[in-house]
Amino acid sequence: MLISNSALAESVRAGWVDRVPKHDGVVYYDDITIVVENKPSLEDVWPDQLSLGRESVAGSLEDYRLYPTAVSITWPDVLEQMLRLGDSDLVSYPGRQVIYDVLDLVVERYPDLSPYRTFGLCNDRPEALRKRVDELVDAIAKVTSSEVASHPGTERFISRPGAIAQELQLRVMPLDSGWLLR
Numbered sequence: 001m002l003i004s005n006s007a008l009a010e011s012v013r014a015g016w017v018d019r020v021p022k023h024d025g026v027v028y029y030d031d032i033t034i035v036v037e038n039k040p041s042l043e044d045v046w047p048d049q050l051s052l053g054r055e056s057v058a059g060s061l062e063d064y065r066l067y068p069t070a071v072s073i074t075w076p077d078v079l080e081q082m083l084r085l086g087d088s089d090l091v092s093y094p095g096r097q098v099i100y101d102v103l104d105l106v107v108e109r110y111p112d113l114s115p116y117r118t119f120g121l122c123n124d125r126p127e128a129l130r131k132r133v134d135e136l137v138d139a140i141a142k143v144t145s146s147e148v149a150s151h152p153g154t155e156r157f158i159s160r161p162g163a164i165a166q167e168l169q170l171r172v173m174p175l176d177s178g179w180l181l182r
Contacts, residue, residue, distance in 0.1 A: 001034050001071045002050055004042040005113060008072040015068070016061060017051040040075070040110050079106060079115035087123050100127075107131060111138075119181070129172040129179060130155075137170055 002008065025036035035052060039045050050070035057064060085091055086099035107114050114135060115121060122128035134156060141148045141158045149159040149167075157169035173180045 001073065002037050002039065002045060003073055003075055003078060004039045004045060005075055006042050007074050008042070008070065012047050012050050012070040012072075013068060014051050014066055014070045016054050016066070017048050018054060019048060020053045020055050021049060021051075023056075040113065075106075075110075075113045076115070076117065079103060079113060080117075080121060083115045083121055083128075087125065111135075119179070124179070126172070126174075133170045133172055133181070140168070 023035050024038040027034040027036065037045070037049050039049075047070075052066065054061060082099050083103060086096045086103070091099065103115050107116070114131075116128055116132040116135060119129065119132055122132050137148055137156050137158060140146070144158070144160070147159045148156050150156045155169055155171055157167045160166055160168070171182050173182055
């Protein structure tokens with residue numbers, strides 16, 4: 001199974017290969033084994049990575065039945081489901097904190113995979129809404145070749161010295177029902 005930033009555009013045949021791959025994870029469930037290949041970018045994947053090495057298994061190859069096509073899921077989908085799980089009542093408070101810590105790590109290390117792609121995914125969590133606004137500020141600054149700055153005690157803003165609007169700040173404000181982006 002491949003986990004990457006986007007799904008495979010076409011099916012990739014999985015099979016046995018002569019190389020000795022180093023897979024990122026193995027999940028055992030009853031009589032099923034799932035071998036995980038993790039790539040933050042689909043561009044870094046070649047087909048042989050989605051196959052198993054003959055030397056990687058114990059016993060005879062006839063004892064194993066491979067699914068003939070590599071399965072592909074995306075990090076954005078996984079992270080979105082983690083975000084929904086963290087916002088649900090299915091997880092205890094410590095479990096939620098672990099989920100949110102993982103999501104924070106992803107935003108820090110792999111910003112292109114951010115789970116805060118839409119305001120809807122942020123739900124009513126103020127910290128998630130602030131992260132979404134921060135991502136928007138960064139995106140607008142990049143497109144307009146502007147700098148991101150902040151004054152002590154204020155939200156981050158887009159700085160455009162000499163322009164008509166020299167500072168552009170986006171803020172999420174709570175309403176009686178929902179939120180206002182201002």
